[in-house]
Amino acid sequence: xxxxxxxxxxxxxxxxxxxxxxxxxxxxxxxxxxxxxxxxxxxxxxxxxxxxxxxxxxxxxxxxxxxxxxxxxxxxxxxxxxxxxxxxxxxxxxxxxxxxxxxxxxxxxxxxxxxxxxxxxxxxxxxxxxxxxxxxxxxxxxxxxxxxxxxxxxxxxxxxxxxxxxxxxxxxxxxxxxxxxxxxxxxxxxxxxxxxxxxxxxxxxxxxxxxxxxxxxxxxxxxxxxxxxxxxxxxxxxxxxxxxxxxxxxxxxxxxxxxxxxxxxxxxxxxxxxxxxxxxxxxxxxxxxxxxxxxxxxxxxxxxxxxxxxxxxxxxxxxxxxxxxxxxxxxxxxxxxxxxxxxxxxxxxxxxxxxxxxxxxxxxxxxxxxxxxxxxxxxxxxxxxxxxxxxxxxxxxxxxxxxxxxxxxxxxxxxxxxxxxxxxxxxxxxxxxxxxxxxxxxxxxxxxxxxxxxxxxxxxxxxxxxxxxxxxxxxxxxxxxxxxxxxxxxxxxxxxxxxxxxxxxxxxxxxxxxxxxxxxxxxxxxxxxxxxxxxxxxxxxxxxxxxxxxxxxxxxxxxxxxxxxxxxxxxxxxxxxxxxxxxxxxxxxxxxx
Amino acid sequence: xxxxxxxxxxxxxxxxxxxxxxxxxxxxxxxxxxxxxxxxxxxxxxxxxxxxxxxxxxxxxxxxxxxxxxxxxxxxxxxxxxxxxxxxxxxxxxxxxxxxxxxxxxxxxxxxxxxxxxxxxxxxxxxxxxxxxxxxxxxxxxxxxxxxxxxxxxxxxxxxxxxxxxxxxxxxxxxxxxxxxxxxxxxxxxxxxxxxxxxxxxxxxxxxxxxxxxxxxxxxxxxxxxxxxxxxxxxxxxxxxxxxxxxxxxxxxxxxxxxxxxxxxxxxxxxxxxxxxxxxxxxxxxxxxxxxxxxxxxxxxxxxxxxxxxxxxxxxxxxxxxxxxxxxxxxxxxxxxxxxxxxxxxxxxxxxxxxxxxxxxxxxxxxxxxxxxxxxxxxxxxxxxx
Numbered sequence: 006x007x008x009x010x011x012x013x014x015x016x017x018x019x020x021x022x023x024x025x026x027x028x029x030x031x032x033x034x035x036x037x038x039x040x041x042x043x044x045x046x047x048x049x050x051x052x053x054x055x056x057x058x059x060x061x062x063x064x065x066x067x068x069x070x071x072x073x074x075x076x077x078x079x080x081x082x083x084x085x086x087x088x089x090x091x092x093x094x095x096x097x098x099x100x101x102x103x104x105x106x107x108x109x110x111x112x113x114x115x116x117x118x119x120x121x122x123x124x125x126x127x128x129x130x131x132x133x134x135x136x137x138x139x140x141x142x143x144x145x146x147x148x149x150x151x152x153x154x155x156x157x158x159x160x161x162x163x164x165x166x167x168x169x170x171x172x173x174x175x176x177x178x179x180x181x182x183x184x185x186x187x188x189x190x191x192x193x194x195x196x197x198x199x200x201x202x203x204x205x206x207x208x209x210x211x212x213x214x215x216x217x218x219x220x221x222x223x224x225x226x227x228x229x230x231x232x233x234x235x236x237x238x239x240x241x242x243x244x245x246x247x248x249x250x251x252x253x254x255x256x257x258x259x260x261x262x263x264x265x266x267x268x269x270x271x272x273x274x275x276x277x278x279x280x281x282x283x284x285x286x287x288x289x290x291x292x293x294x295x296x297x298x299x300x301x302x303x304x305x306x307x308x309x310x311x312x313x314x315x316x317x318x319x320x321x322x323x324x325x326x327x328x329x330x331x332x333x334x335x336x337x338x339x340x341x342x343x344x345x346x347x348x349x350x351x352x353x354x355x356x357x358x359x360x361x362x363x364x365x366x367x368x369x370x371x372x373x374x375x376x377x378x379x380x381x382x383x384x385x386x387x388x389x390x391x392x393x394x395x396x397x398x399x400x401x402x403x404x405x406x407x408x409x410x411x412x413x414x415x416x417x418x419x420x421x422x423x424x425x426x427x428x429x430x431x432x433x434x435x436x437x438x439x440x441x442x443x444x445x446x447x448x449x450x451x452x453x454x455x456x457x458x459x460x461x462x463x464x465x466x467x468x469x470x471x472x473x474x475x476x477x478x479x480x481x482x483x484x485x486x487x488x489x490x491x492x493x494x495x496x497x498x499x500x501x502x503x504x505x506x507x508x509x510x511x512x513x514x515x516x517x518x519x520x521x522x523x524x525x526x527x528x529x530x531x532x533x534x535x536x537x538x539x540x541x542x543x544x545x546x547x548x549x550x551x552x553x554x555x556x557x558x559x560x561x562x563x564x565x566x567x568x569x570x571x572x573x574x575x576x577x578x579x580x581x582x583x584x585x586x587x588x589x590x591x592x593x594x595x596x597x598x
Numbered sequence: 599x600x601x602x603x604x605x606x607x608x609x610x611x612x613x614x615x616x617x618x619x620x621x622x623x624x625x626x627x628x629x630x631x632x633x634x635x636x637x638x639x640x641x642x643x644x645x646x647x648x649x650x651x652x653x654x655x656x657x658x659x660x661x662x663x664x665x666x667x668x669x670x671x672x673x674x675x676x677x678x679x680x681x682x683x684x685x686x687x688x689x690x691x692x693x694x695x696x697x698x699x700x701x702x703x704x705x706x707x708x709x710x711x712x713x714x715x716x717x718x719x720x721x722x723x724x725x726x727x728x729x730x731x732x733x734x735x736x737x738x739x740x741x742x743x744x745x746x747x748x749x750x751x752x753x754x755x756x757x758x759x760x761x762x763x764x765x766x767x768x769x770x771x772x773x774x775x776x777x778x779x780x781x782x783x784x785x786x787x788x789x790x791x792x793x794x795x796x797x798x799x800x801x802x803x804x805x806x807x808x809x810x811x812x813x814x815x816x817x818x819x820x821x822x823x824x825x826x827x828x829x830x831x832x833x834x835x836x837x838x839x840x841x842x843x844x845x846x847x848x849x850x851x852x853x854x855x856x857x858x859x860x861x862x863x864x865x866x867x868x869x870x871x872x873x874x875x876x877x878x879x880x881x882x883x884x885x886x887x888x889x890x891x892x893x894x895x896x897x898x899x900x901x902x903x904x905x906x907x908x909x910x911x912x913x914x915x916x917x918x919x920x921x922x923x924x925x926x927x928x929x930x931x932x933x934x935x936x937x938x939x940x941x942x943x944x945x946x947x948x949x950x951x952x953x954x955x956x957x958x959x960x961x962x963x964x965x966x967x968x969x970x971x972x973x974x975x976x977x978x979x980x981x982x983x984x
Binding site: 094173176 | 775918934951956
């Protein structure tokens with residue numbers, strides 16, 4: 006243990022602990038900006054400087070490990086003056102259009118300015134000296150360099166968490182900026198639109214492209230029937246933006262709020278998550294049969310899940326040779342969109358051209374996905390507008406809804422029923438667990454051999470997880486699988502996706518089925534989720550997801566009554582011709598730069 | 599006024615039998631070489647002045663079998679050009695110093711990081727390196743050197759940014775600790791030394807540490823090569839004993855009208871005429887990596903300062919706030935004062951900012967911008983304002 010003093014208080018901590026972390030243990034707050042729990046230390050904003058007795062300079066507390074006998078002071082005149090200068094320096098390069106900014110009141114620089122740099126500024130305004138540009142090319146987010154404070158959280162996120170490196174630092178000195186390959190528009194580089202950078206940006210330099218006004222316009226248009234779907238991970242995180250602690254489930258209040266906002270039908274992406282399990286599970290079993298029994302060499306295994314649009318764009322850029330391994334299933338959002346303007350329209354007797362299909366997603370890549378040319382199976386744009394969890398919170402606030410005191414509402418039908426299997430889609434391993442609950446039962450006629458249906462090996466925050474399930478006691482139709490060992494793996498966060506893809510490419514993986522989610526923790530840690538998102542918060546949201554599952558009466562996708570009904574009334578069987586027409590697609594290779 | 603003749607020394611370019619010196623070094627133990635360096639009092643010649651013996655001792659103490667000796671030949675400080683001359687004329691001593699350092703710290707690999715603008719030296723250096731490798735192999739050294747080219751960024755002369763550059767990354771200084779002796783290039787224990795330090799080390803082995811300590815002062819032992827430029831009738835490279843006053847220096851190199859000497863380049867200190875007599879050039883006074891620029895009364899110190907600030911505004915790596923934005927503020931600030939758009943008292947605010955840069959910037963570059971600013975503004979305020 007290392008002994009040191011901070012503000013005249015003694016503390017002993019493990020070697021390697023930073024001064025910042027040691028101070029936190031003493032409940033001493035040191036302001037930070039470039040620091041983020043998910044990322045490596047940068048030590049470049051210098052907001053967290055503190056005084057170390059005997060040192061020539063101040064030290065960055067986030068980047069300095071403790072050493073024996075250190076005597077640290079966090080709030081001396083020298084420290085305060087330096088911090089004030091640093092904050093003012095940052096502000097002098099930053100276009101402080103706070104009242105026009107989407108991040109107003111939710112900006113770390115603004116908070117620091119409130120603490121350290123209120124009143125007249127001494128330093129000169131440098132904003133006009135820079136030729137800042139705004140990149141609106143992505144359908145998912147806006148990159149406004151005039152708000153950027155060069156903390157490089159986004160750069161570290163893109164390389165460390167996502168192994169994408171679509172953005173990096175360019176130029177030096179006054180011209181230093183965060184840029185893409187050859188300064189190309191973000192829509193023309195390897196960016197997956199995952200939004201992890203957006204979630205970590207301390208200012209308004211990276212924000213989701215918002216479609217709030219378009220959705221309001223549609224709601225107010227008497228000629229339109231506005232249908233909304235909500236993704237599983239939204240209900241366990243929305244509360245954070247409305248004053249709740251992380252990990253609170255607000256499903257029922259969210260449904261009521263959506264109805265109060267004026268949506269004509271409040272439906273659930275969970276319904277198409279269950280449908281995904283039927284389609285994808287069947288697809289897997291068919292692939293296994295063709296490969297193992299028929300010896301068909303053309304069948305690509307392992308099969309990868311295809312729910313995460315960040316992951317889809319990643320594989321299109323980085324591993325296009327494995328596109329045939331991707332499940333042909335669309336994501337639950339897009340299945341929902343295709344059905345909203347076909348099945349739902351027919352059932353409710355609404356002209357599909359009058360339907361505006363909105364989705365609430367924990368995700369920014371979903372905005373890109375909805376814009377894909379592949380996603381017009383209904384004859385219209387299947388999903389018209391995608392809002393993030395954060396945008397929904399903004400709408401609820403705009404409408405003046407007293408969220409805490411709302412009644413617990415129920416989803417409308419059709420396409421509002423869900424099971425626990427669908428809910429857990431929101432956490433890493435959830436799709437796998439849901440698929441196994443159904444596939445195992447189809448093949449053996451029995452429930453998966455895990456206590457209370459909880460397939461724990463596929464749960465948790467490990468970057469790459471794997472499990473083997475022995476299939477025994479098959480029903481007649483699946484006898485050929487008797488005794489087989491189904492090997493599955495799960496990766497979340499594209500850095501882990503990259504790891505598993507390298508294993509697959511190098512022939513070091515013998516899996517049959519791999520679930521990949523683009524964001525750390527799966528959708529609960531999506532780029533569109535409330536800010537901040539970090540490991541502690543992801544774990545709380547994950548816990549909430551699993552308790553939502555346990556509280557459901559139905560916990561297996563094939564038991565969803567509306568899913569049973571849609572096959573009977575509309576789709577016939579999983580992987581039917583109609584299913585393929587509406588619910589499946591193929592993706593194409595993209596450049597790798 | 600004191601007017602002694604400066605003691606010129608010929609150590610760096612002195613003709614020696616390199617093989618003999620290296621054989622002598624080879625026969626010494628690691629501890630003996632390090633002790634020689636400690637006894638000599640040699641401090642790093644790049645400007646920061648860290649005791650070379652200590653640096654080698656710390657690196658030698660590291661257990662990792664993979665270690666590096668890196669020669670910092672990214673001579674980028676405005677006004678220095680001595681390393682170019684050393685590499686051009688006595689590269690064998692640079693390579694020799696690296697082999698000796700390698701022996702001292704237990705490194706088998708050496709890397710010379712050569713300033714991009716010195717690429718023209720490379721073909722000759724490669725030929726000389728080949729014969730050097732042959733020579734040390736004959737002696738028995740298990741050591742080899744490779745060259746890596748810089749690409750013109752000033753910041754890559756900062757040791758940890760230099761490592762990043764060698765590793766193929768963007769040249770940005772790292773957080774310290776860990777220091778290079780623990781985790782340097784490729785994360786391995788590394789001793790990084792200036793070109794001239796390595797040559798001096800070899801000459802200490804040649805003449806013995808005692809011989810070296812007869813030159814200089816207690817805090818600044820030995821001699822050093824100076825790059826002399828500006829308003830002087832005799833610009834060029836001179837090896838001088840450390841410990842002289844600026845007055846003595848000006849008496850020798852001035853043009854009779856010297857009003858200021860910039861010691862240590864853009865990141866160094868400006869010494870005005872009134873302080874010439876009691877400012878010692880060395881670690882007890884104003885340290886220098888070699889750059890000495892003389893300015894006579896025809897020069898505007900505003901222009902000098904403006905030029906330096908423009909330089910730093912361009913050459914900051916841009917990662918830390920105090921340096922990236924601070925440089926822009928100082929530059930724009932003095933421009934405003936000069937144009938009369940800001941009050942002269944604004945210089946006081948800028949000086950406070952320079953003080954923050956000195957204590958809050960991430961690396962030596964940002965920390966040293968304040969030196970030139972404060973010493974020029976402090977001593978030539980009227981020239982900045984009017």
